[in-house]
Amino acid sequence: MVERAEISRGTFYAHYSDIFAVIEEIENEIMGSMVEFLNDFNGVDLIQNPLPFLLKIAHFCEQDIDFYRMLISTQEAPTF
Template identity: 50%
Template structure:
């Protein structure tokens, strides 16, 4: 019984640390957030923080790793391997996932220092298209494929970023549908 209570306590502590970190990201540059800032905001002691994280960089790395893990999980589902032919299911799944914790993702995407993480996401998605998608190997080796893979991936990430800043007034579902139309209408090179 003690193990389950400890597990719940650990989950609660990590959630409080994450929320405090995200709240602080709205007020400060990432580099200026300190452990003291986090423990004060989360109303926990330093020992609790250090039981879960080595430093503030470890918090952001864990957040990034959780997001990357989720994206890779989505990409690994076999019915998303034909992304260029039918991007809508994956885009809708990503939109639903964002909506589940929208405030968090808006803050994360709009924070100073998010550019490196967004580039990491783009590279993961391009790598997926190069290695795991159902596109024929001889096509994946062409410069045209790489140009389009980088173009669409960068565009998708940018559109979500612009939406998170409030510059596009639409639902995430509407955004996904429009992106899907653009991708399917302009990726016939691969099929």
């Protein structure tokens, strides 16, 4: 992983304890974005018409589709 990121192992471990810490940070960032999206909608409106919310999530994912495809398919991050 560090080779692909073009950083040294020392740099990696200066910021993260292990690969699972990286995955946890990514999960937290994505969930934070989803919570922000939810805050943009009224609960009743969201239940009655979830399409605007779902479109917002789709647009968010489309911005970096290759990254999200990789997350979904990786064995190291089963929560995705």
